[in-house]
Amino acid sequence: MSVLSLTSAPMRVLALSGALALAACGGGGGDDGGGQGTLKVSMTDAPACGFNNVFVTVNKVRVHSSASAETSAGGWVDIDVVPARKIDLLSLTNGVMTVLGQAALPAGNYQQVRLVLDANRGGGAGALANSVVPIGGTEQTLDTPSAVQSGIKINRPFTVEKGTLTDLVLDFDACKSVVTRGNGTFGLKPVVTAIPTTVSGEVTGAVSGAPGARVYAERNGVVVKATVADANGNFKLSPIEQSSTAGPVDVVVVPGAANGKATGIVRGVPVIVGTPTPISNGPITLPASAYRRVSGTVAPASAEATVRALQLVQGGTFEIASTAAASDTGAYSLFATEPALPAAAPVSGNYQGGAAVTLQPDAAAAGKYTVQATSSTSAQPVSQPADVGAGDALVNLSF
Structure with missing residues (x-):
């Protein structure tokens, strides 16, 4: 699975759940005249190092048929998370996922996913939308500027088939995504991947x-x-x-x-x-x-x-x-x-x-x-x- 660095130290995974088939890496629009399908979005995570909790608050997932589309372009399909959900990424391990939502959209080929987070608005540590709890410490603000403004960008071709439910797993690697700064503050530099569940398996052990x-x-x-x-x-x-x-x-x-x-x-x-x-x-x-x-x-x-x-x-x-x-x-x-x-x-x-x-x-x-x-x-x-x-x-x- 390819890893795309975005703005991650410890964090975990995102999943879009349903029956998903990969598209060829060529072009292709969101609507190929094939009617509509449904995209279901879930979330999961990898281990985080040095933290008891890594919280993010998700308010929206967006998808587009172009890998290069900017946030101001037309053609985006939004999956709103209502109300916005504060999720501890470190609770999403060992195959655990959380469903964010689903939406109908034109059948066809898609190339880009963006995960949009709520902004921190103050009001005390307990009210923070995005935060971390270092081992042995207290809740601290996690700065997520690009994730709030334009969303965390993941480029991955996938196809939504007519009349089907499409599953896509977004994997958030917390250990490579949370940056501890020299002044003691924390920032998000997301490392996220997307995996279709129809072409995935699992490995178990002890x-x-x-x-x-x-x-x-x-x-x-x-x-x-x-x-x-x-x-x-x-x-x-x-x-x-x-x-x-x-x-x-x-x-x-x-x-x-x-x-x-x-x-x-x-x-x-x-x-x-x-x-x-x-x-x-x-x-x-x-x-x-x-x-x-x-x-x-x-x-x-x-x-x-x-x-x-x-x-x-x-x-x-x-x-x-x-x-x-x-x-x-x-x-x-x-x-x-x-x-x-x-x-x-x-x-x-x-x-x-x-x-x-x-x-x-x-x-x-x-x-x-x-x-x-x-x-x-x-x-x-x-x-x-x-x-x-x-x-x-x-x-x-x-x-």
Whole structure:
């Protein structure tokens, strides 16, 4: 699933629910003379790092047949959320979605979705439309200027068929979307994707003794879906897009410092439309590990970079943690409230058709990471090595 950076650190997912078919990536209007269909809109989220709550208040979803249409253009179809709904994105994990609304619209090909939020109007923290609650802290304003003015823009072709209900899932990655600024305030730099439910599947599993573990479905080191394990270590990665070219996913489990266990990776897990795929016939067990923190700055701060910690394990590259650099200072930390990176050797194994997976350690990878920064203002990412085998690491990057 492709990720589009918009104005995200921790947040979760949006879903548009119904029977949706992808359109070809060419042109096409909203009304092809084929009558009307119905678009149903839902919402879901990925894990958020460092927050107890991430609230957004949704008042409208808009769709258009042109990927380049501006908000002032004609041809928009609006799905109003009445009354506007304040949603805690961190409650939308493990396949949980919330329906925002639905509307009839001309059958045809559509290319663009915009999610419009309410503005903060003051009146005390409890009255904030969009806000965050840092771990151990109190509710703070979340600044969302473009999301309020023009809406969060997601480009994704989809087709609304005549006489059908179309389902489209918008995935909000909170961990890459909430920016902590140097002055202690918070801003929204949304990272959102859209997934049709008619071409999606789910992957399930469990990890022993690791409630709250971060779990990623990745393709070629890029996270396509993320969640957190529940109190019993169970997790569901849903929805994950399936196609003839997308292929299987690698499931990466990072238990977190509170659980003190190493990273576990199950490679080559198939994604089947409409059918859950268990990664194993029982919970996977991971060895013990200390956790370390990587922090530093990304210059210039105006790059508004996304920072990822990547690890080379048995010849494959995997994302282990990510965050957003502060937009005013360029500072970042993986993570500020709890160290994000295991120091012990990761363990990995190949999917065995749902049978038990044998996980083998990669001693050469223990504590070794690549810290990579990407920005919409630069065509190429920048990266530096980081070794947390003996302690925390300071890594500065510059475009």
